Amino acid sequence: MKRLLSGNEAIALGAHLAGVKYASAYPGTPSTEILEHLAKYPGVRAEWAPNEKVALDAVAGASYAGGRALASMKHVGLNVASESLFYLAYTGVNAGLVIISADDPGAWSSQNEQDNRQYARFAKVPMLEPADSQEAMDYLARAFDLSEQFDTPVIVRTTTRISHSKSVVDVPAGNGHEPRALKAFARDGAKYVMIPANARRRHPVVEARLKQIAEWAETAPLNQIEWGDKKFGIVSSSVAYQYAREVFDGYSFLKLGMSYPLPEKMIREFAAQVERVVVVEELDPFYEEHIRAWGIPAVGKEYFPILNEFSLAVVREGARKLGVPQPEPAPASPAFQQAIARPPAFCPGCPHRSTFYVLNKLKLRVAGDIGCYAIGVLPPFNAMDTLGCMGASIGVVQGVDGVGANVGKERWVAVIGDSTFFHAGMPALANIIYNRGVSTVLILDNDTTAMTGQQENPGTGTTLQGQPTKKIDIEQVVRGMGIVDVFVVDAFDEPAVEATIKKAVAIADRPTVVIAKGPCVFLPDYPPKYIDEVDAVKCNGCSLCFRVGCPAIFKGELDAKTEKPKAVIDPLLCVACDICLQICPREAIYRVGN
Amino acid sequence: MNKTDFLLVGVGGQGVLTASDIVAEVGMALGLDAKKSEIHGFSQRGGIVDSHVRWGARVAAPMGEKGNIDYLLAFELMESARWVEYLKSGGAVIVNRQRIIPLSASAGDAVYPPDEAIAQVLCARTDRVIYVDGLEIAKGLGNKNLANTVLLGALARELGVDPEIFLDVLVKRVPQKYVEENKQAFWKGIGK
Known part of the structure; x- marks a missing residue:
């Protein structure tokens, strides 16, 4: 049957048809949907790991123990998982092991445009590259076979335009899925235990394998x-x-x-x-x-x-x-100069709004991290000074501290989300605690992995496949690690957020953590049942509420006295998070029933 | 049918991606090869959404190119003008009159362009400018989310494709309880 599938849907289907038993990933655009789709097929255990390295180690274990296994990640995720990739290149596999690397030329949703084909050469492992969804499905079966035939991990590389484009796929009838028995694990330290003596003996195996695969590639139908x-x-x-x-x-x-x-x-x-x-x-x-x-x-x-x-x-x-005749481009009409920008914005009701309003107001230096809160760098907040990769915020502030720059008016804070904290924030916080750092770390806990589309994480209490599980309590984690001054605050209470951050940064001789808790507006339990409205008589156009960067607040008619626009709230967009209401100096904003 | 390129543009949350899925699947239902491509992720938090759909005997590239698009379907007024340079001369642009004011104007100093400026730039590109009151029609049917179905109706009319083929695809994508209102919205878009 012909179906229109995205590259990611086709990869999930291909993995299912190849009999994958275990899959692990950390969400990351453009790879996220692979595990989301794979999780719905029977016969596979699919999990979100806290980060890509953990995912790949788990996938290594699944392969060693005899089940076909898949790890998927965005290109920069493979940086995190690279140490595991390199030992896997030496140990090889038992059952087939495939790694999906979804690259992002154009950096549509990423911090760089790295080309992960270089990883195949670097780690000396084969890499396949589908050019549409049909190939994405077909190549998965080939990748698993290749992995088993040559005892090697195999990388399948996509790009954003392969993962997120849809094209026609001839889907096999039935579910086409043959359950595979586990391949027995044979104890073989010389292959699976990479102490230096064994590693030295495995290296020539890796080199010989690469030559054999290159020979195989000469006649492989892939090329x-x-x-x-x-x-x-x-x-x-x-x-x-x-x-x-x-x-x-x-x-x-x-x-x-x-x-x-x-x-x-x-x-x-x-x-x-x-x-x-x-x-x-x-x-x-x-x-x-x-x-x-x-x-x-x-x-x-x-x-x-x-x-x-x-x-x-x-x-x-x-x-x-190159001299190849091309149709002349259609006569250009001038670009429409009056089209104005649509910068990304915190959604109406976003729990991050209060924190960035306060960070801007207090003029703090901010080491940022990967997540929706990167929007904090944009107007009207302008409240982010650095952003590099997952977990970097907490590492960066310790170095600022280390050179004596985290003092007085130049106070720095780290800002990190809940999923990012589990990903790579915890070792960095251990670093601060262990090395006598005095920074303030703000953990914005919105109870989900929001930016990639509300995926579950170790703090949400639910697994990828919908099972209830232990909800890891960030406050207890942080206290357990040794932070004494932990402040938990309601992200929808702007005065409390402001007072708490002030209190935390005033502590200059020991590290502090502020956990601003409030659910992502896309979660089903998001609370508000009201909307906010502006009292046009009380509003004098002071414009303070425009500083919360809310897409629901618009400029209305001019105030007769101040000659500045009064605020108007769009009832279709407002979800009554009340941040504007809380900061309005004239109490001109109030809740009404919806 | 020769190769037909579509570009669907709007703002996050308007249902642009679902609509482009439907257009691509209609191509398949007509026995053609079809591809579609768009970007998800960071740029879509309140930002512009643009989705390419291509039909043909065999489609290679998943995106059409600037100056060569046959049908521009704009779910938002200003976006029609921003993207009209993608349209080929003589192509059709179907415009929803709905305005979605970006943060740069609602809280900043940018000014949303006036209707006349938008009309001017569209007319400079093509004679085939079709305005649709998608949101108003949808509200009239009691559900503002039907605007994208109204626009698909207008597209079906411009394409001259058998409406029943469009409806077949549409109905399969819609939960049972919304089927009837979607059909109504589609026929309103066609103009019946």
Whole structure:
């Protein structure tokens, strides 16, 4: 049956059809939906791990113990899991083990544009790259087989345009799923216990394996030559192939379904038959460098950029420079200059609003972290000074402290969410406590992993597959680690948030933690049953409520005296979080029944 | 049918992504290859949503290109003007008259452009500008969430596709209790 599936849905289906028994992941755009979909299939235990490294270790265990296993993560997640990837490259697997790396060219939802094909070369493991949803489903089965055939972890790399695009997939009838018995685990310390002596003995195994896989790749159906006009021979993969297919219509193609190791003989033979080899690849010149290192003249990055994701227009521009005639672009109409920006904003009712209003008001320095609260860097809050990666906030403030800069008016705080705290915040907090730090850490606990779409985490009391579980209490964790001054405050009580943060940062000789608790507005138990309204008589246009950055508050008519716009609240958007009500100096905002 | 490129644009929460799923599936129902592509995640917290859909005998790239889109379906007024440069000359733009004021204007100093400015830039690109009072029609049917179905009706009319094929796809995506009102909204969009 033909169905329209996203790359992520197709990967989940492919993993199910390949008989995956265990899967683990940490949510991260554009990879999140893979586990969400896989969790709904029978016969698999699918879990959210606190971070990607933990996920991959668990997946290693599942594979060692004989069940096919899948870890999925966004590209930067593989940085976190990389230590596990590197030992897995040496130990190999028992049952098939596949890692999904969902890259993000264009950095649509990420802190960088790293090209994770480099990890395949770095860790010396094979990597497959589907170019649409059909291949995404098909390649999963191949990846598991390849993993078992060569005793290696296999990475399947997607990009945002593969994971989040939908295309037609021929779905096998029935559920097509054959349950697989566990492969027995045979005790084999020389293979699975990477003490230095064993690691030294495994290294030649890894090198030999890579050569064998490269040989296998020469005839693997994953890599395909499509002959056409031999004036140009295009080498490409993933979504770049799809753009190239339209732009270089009629020319010869070598489509790589396996981005590492590369089929050298196949590429040499292809190159020998075409006049000019053109490599069309997003991000790094990965294929290009390999091909040129073999002494084959090939062009790539002189024509196709290293930056940003590709599009038809980008690939067309390169083709034009190469002398391939392209349809002239439609006459440009001037961009509409009056279109105004739609910056991301905290949702009406967001529990983070009060904290960032206060951080701006108190002029604190803020080490930020990964989550919706990154919006705090934007106006009207302008309350974030650094942001790097998951968990970095708490590490960064300790260093600020370490050079003596966290004093007086230059007081720094770390801001981190609940899921991010479990991910990588806890070791950093241990660092502060152990090394006599005096920073204040704000944990914004909205009871979910909000930014990626409200996933469960160790603090929510529910698993990915909907089972009730122990809800880890962040306050108890922090106290247990040794923080004495822990302040828990209602995030929907702005005066309390303000007083609490002031109190915490005033403590200068020991570390403090503030936990601002309030559910994400998208959670079903989000409380408000009212809306807020502005009393147009009392409002004098002081504009203070515009400083909470709420999409529900609009500028209305001008006040006769101050000649400034009064506030108006959109009843369709307001959920009565009351932050504007609490800060209004004229008590002009009040609750009404909804 | 030759290749047909669609671009659906609006603001997070308007149902743009569901609508683009439906357009892609209608393509499949017509026996064509179809792809669609969009971005989820950070940029969508109150931000712009744009989703590409392509139909054809065989579709390779998941996104169409600037200046080559056949049908622009704008769920929000200003977004129609922001994206109209993607439309090819002579393409059709279907515009919901609904305004969603961004934070940059509601709390900041930016000014939402006047209707005339938007109309001008649309007309400069094409004669086929179709305005739809999607939100008003939806409210009239008692559910403001039906606006995107009204727009799909208008698109079906412009495409000249058998409405029943569109409705078949639509009905499968909608929970049973909303089927009837969605059908009504769709026919309102068609103009019946």
